[in-house]
Amino acid sequence: MMIAPSILNINNLDLKNDIQVAAQAGIKRFHIDIMDGHFVPNLSFGPQVVSDFKKTFPKLEAEVHLMSNKPEIMVPAFVKAGTDLMLLHYEAMDTAELNKWIDYLKQHQVRVGLVLNPDTPLTVLPPFIPKIDQLLIMTVYPGFGGQKFIAESCEKIRQAKVMLASKIPVEVDGGINRQTAKLAQEAGAEIFVAGSYLFCQESVVAQINELNRVLK
Ligand SMILES: O=C(CO)[C@H](O)[C@H](O)COP(=O)(O)O
Numbered sequence: 001m002m003i004a005p006s007i008l009n010i011n012n013l014d015l016k017n018d019i020q021v022a023a024q025a026g027i028k029r030f031h032i033d034i035m036d037g038h039f040v041p042n043l044s045f046g047p048q049v050v051s052d053f054k055k056t057f058p059k060l061e062a063e064v065h066l067m068s069n070k071p072e073i074m075v076p077a078f079v080k081a082g083t084d085l086m087l088l089h090y091e092a093m094d095t096a097e098l099n100k101w102i103d104y105l106k107q108h109q110v111r112v113g114l115v116l117n118p119d120t121p122l123t124v125l126p127p128f129i130p131k132i133d134q135l136l137i138m139t140v141y142p143g144f145g146g147q148k149f150i151a152e153s154c155e156k157i158r159q160a161k162v163m164l165a166s167k168i169p170v171e172v173d174g175g176i177n178r179q180t181a182k183l184a185q186e187a188g189a190e191i192f193v194a195g196s197y198l199f200c201q202e203s204v205v206a207q208i209n210e211l212n213r214v215l216k
């Protein structure tokens with residue numbers, strides 16, 4: 001089990017402090033949401049956030065959730081910035097391109113995850129299973145933090161676990177809190193992205209501890 005906090009909803013001027021506090025509470029990997037204003041109707045961070053993150057916290061892992069349909073611009077820039085693991089959306093490009101960028105990431109020693117939107121069926125998954133390190137099942141429609149967990153995702157997680165035969169971990173992203181994390185875990189999820197649940201309350205440490213407690 002792993003919690004990968006999303007830094008999306010942190011007050012940008014508090015990023016260093018909040019990451020440090022979360023790391024002291026045991027977090028090893030952070031989820032960095034990249035939104036390009038095209039693939040999703042929102043803008044977030046550029047590659048400098050990833051390079052600053054890796055310079056400031058070299059021992060922490062940067063997981064980049066790429067919400068962009070311009071991989072030719074974004075993927076090399078985020079690899080250069082020091083991304084440890086990149087999550088590519090199935091919906092953002094055609095299959096040939098997706099395979100090309102998965103190969104590119106592997107050649108650059110960057111681990112790869114495939115991301116499926118709530119509407120994308122698991123039938124697209126099999127050809128990618130031998131090539132990926134992680135599967136991310138979106139539990140909200142991508143674009144914004146603070147949305148409500150889509151309950152139907154649990155059945156999708158269950159089916160994905162069967163298809164993956166426990167070889168590749170399933171991650172969930174969107175609307176994760178103490179209740180929905182438990183539901184997703186019961187369905188088979190192992191990596192939990194949480195943004196507003198951790199960073200929009202009074203104490204980041206208390207929220208991490210509570211999520212750890214329910215997921216134990
Ligand atoms: O990819 C995302 C949105 O597209 C975010 O990672 C996700 O929404 C996290 O935020 P929250 O926990 O507040 O839902």
Ligand SMILES: [Co+2]
Nearest residue numbers: 006033065173
């Ligand atoms: Co995300």
